Amino acid sequence: MNPLRLVTVYLCSLILGLFLQFMPPPGDGALFWPSWSMLILAAWALNMHGPHLLAALVLGVALDVGFSSTLGEHAVVLLLTTYVVMRAAPRLELRAWWQVALLLAPLWLGGTFLMMVFDHFTHHEAGISARWLPVVSEALLWPIVNRIVARLAKPAYPGAV
Amino acid sequence: MSSLRRDNTRQPLFRRRTAVRLRFIMLLAIAALLFYLDVSGRTVHPVRQWTAWAMQPIAWVASLPHAVATLGTNLHGRPALLAENRELRDKQFVLDARLSRMQALEAENRRLRSLLASSTTIDQRMLVAEILEASQAPYRNQILLDKGSANDVYVGQAVVDAGGVLGQIIQVHRNTSVALLITDPQSGIPVEINRTGLHTVALGRGEGETLSLPFLPNTADVHIGDLLVSSGLGGRFPAGYPVGHITELRHPAGESFMEAIATPTAQIGQGRQVLLVWNGEGAPIALPKLPVQVAPPGAAEGKGKPARRPRAGKPAAAASKTPSTPRR
Numbered sequence: 001m002n003p004l005r006l007v008t009v010y011l012c013s014l015i016l017g018l019f020l021q022f023m024p025p026p027g028d029g030a031l032f033w034p035s036w037s038m039l040i041l042a043a044w045a046l047n048m049h050g051p052h053l054l055a056a057l058v059l060g061v062a063l064d065v066g067f068s069s070t071l072g073e074h075a076v077v078l079l080l081t082t083y084v085v086m087r088a089a090p091r092l093e094l095r096a097w098w099q100v101a102l103l104l105a106p107l108w109l110g111g112t113f114l115m116m117v118f119d120h121f122t123h124h125e126a127g128i129s130a131r132w133l134p135v136v137s138e139a140l141l142w143p144i145v146n147r148i149v150a151r152l153a154k155p156a157y158p159g160a161v
Numbered sequence: 162m163s164s165l166r167r168d169n170t171r172q173p174l175f176r177r178r179t180a181v182r183l184r185f186i187m188l189l190a191i192a193a194l195l196f197y198l199d200v201s202g203r204t205v206h207p208v209r210q211w212t213a214w215a216m217q218p219i220a221w222v223a224s225l226p227h228a229v230a231t232l233g234t235n236l237h238g239r240p241a242l243l244a245e246n247r248e249l250r251d252k253q254f255v256l257d258a259r260l261s262r263m264q265a266l267e268a269e270n271r272r273l274r275s276l277l278a279s280s281t282t283i284d285q286r287m288l289v290a291e292i293l294e295a296s297q298a299p300y301r302n303q304i305l306l307d308k309g310s311a312n313d314v315y316v317g318q319a320v321v322d323a324g325g326v327l328g329q330i331i332q333v334h335r336n337t338s339v340a341l342l343i344t345d346p347q348s349g350i351p352v353e354i355n356r357t358g359l360h361t362v363a364l365g366r367g368e369g370e371t372l373s374l375p376f377l378p379n380t381a382d383v384h385i386g387d388l389l390v391s392s393g394l395g396g397r398f399p400a401g402y403p404v405g406h407i408t409e410l411r412h413p414a415g416e417s418f419m420e421a422i423a424t425p426t427a428q429i430g431q432g433r434q435v436l437l438v439w440n441g442e443g444a445p446i447a448l449p450k451l452p453v454q455v456a457p458p459g460a461a462e463g464k465g466k467p468a469r470r471p472r473a474g475k476p477a478a479a480a481s482k483t484p485s486t487p488r489r
Contacts, residue, residue: 019222
């Protein structure tokens with residue numbers, strides 16, 4: 001895949017992540033709806049060098065505006081989780097997909113905890129289950145998302161990180 | 162293979178990591194600054210407004226599945242439409258009769274108010290707005306409307322429907338605005354019990370789309386079925402609009418207060434249109450009294466300079482509360 005096409009695919013995947021995040025299923029399914037932006041960014045950060053941190057900031061601000069939350073909340077969490085994945089990428093790429101999922105789950109839990117701290121700070125507490133349940137689905141969806149992103153990124157960057 | 166890769170990239174990797182760390186710290190500082198400015202009430206409205214403008218296509222596409230899912234309910238057969246039309250005509254006759262009586266009462270009320278030298282009026286400027294999107298998050302009760310600052314919509318403006326008070330505007334963008342529904346846990350609306358005139362505050366409960374009236378005296382004259390109307394205290398919501406009906410009274414053992422649960426009269430979660438009401442006291446500018454108007458699509462773009470709006474901040478009716486934060 002040529003670089004221009006890869007950039008297009010990269011941007012499209014991030015926009016798709018935004019779409020998916022703004023389209024939770026009705027009813028209780030919304031409780032399990034994962035943070036697609038976080039998932040997709042983590043997958044790209046693991047498989048390819050790129051402006052992931054800038055993308056995390058832009059996506060975070062977009063999520064804050066879309067969800068009417070305090071500006072910067074999502075941006076901080078996305079920046080932190082993406083940065084950790086970027087730093088851990090050399091070690092994570094050697095592990096099996098299920099091991100990576102298990103290792104990333106605590107990271108997403110940390111992001112969720114940070115979000116709860118922000119909630120408490122801004123007096124916007126939400127239900128506990130609404131915060132923690134998406135981490136389960138994120139860990140379950142990780143292999144699929146990572147596989148798709150890896151296939152998109154691999155041809156241009158055979159020696160990822 | 163991987164060891165070779167690491168050997169070949171060790172030195173560049175070190176430099177890159179330093180650059181990445183620096184970039185991370187800078188972007189984190191920007192995000193933290195945005196958070197600080199927003200929490201401390203400083204103006205980050207332009208950032209929000211421009212981001213919302215840029216995200217309009219995404220929000221529109223994201224609302225498509227919901228629109229498609231509800232398409233079936235919007236399509237009716239001709240007999241059903243004829244029957245509905247007949248029913249509506251009958252209802253209109255009844256309402257016309259009531260309206261004529263209301264007009265007489267209004268005239269009488271005006272005369273009495275003029276005698277009392279009161280300035281309160283019944284006529285209010287209204288604008289019909291379309292609901293573009295309803296929050297799907299289970300802990301979030303918000304709707305996105307297709308009217309914004311281009312239509313003089315302002316933060317704190319009351320939103321009503323045919324049944325009664327629906328909520329208030331909490332964010333205004335150029336062509337859209339976000340309304341917090343009265344059932345949101347972060348919402349509070351001053352109400353009075355229509356039968357007795359008892360003043361209290363109805364708080365959103367989030368669960369089951371009901372309202373809570375906490376800390377009512379045990380001796381208060383409140384009955385199941387009582388109608389709650391907006392009291393107009395605080396100047397945010399216009400007075401006299403139906404808010405809900407009392408459906409349950411709870412007397413906690415050992416407490417000197419009771420709690421009443423009410424069901425909103427507004428059709429929350431139903432319908433596609435709402436009314437934006439310009440309250441004389443809460444509106445940012447003096448507006449002429451106009452009848453209900455329906456702005457045609459795209460009229461927003463045709464208007465000139467938006468009217469002066471108050472600084473975006475916390476709604477006065479929920480003074481101690483701010484809108485809750487949906488995520489994921």
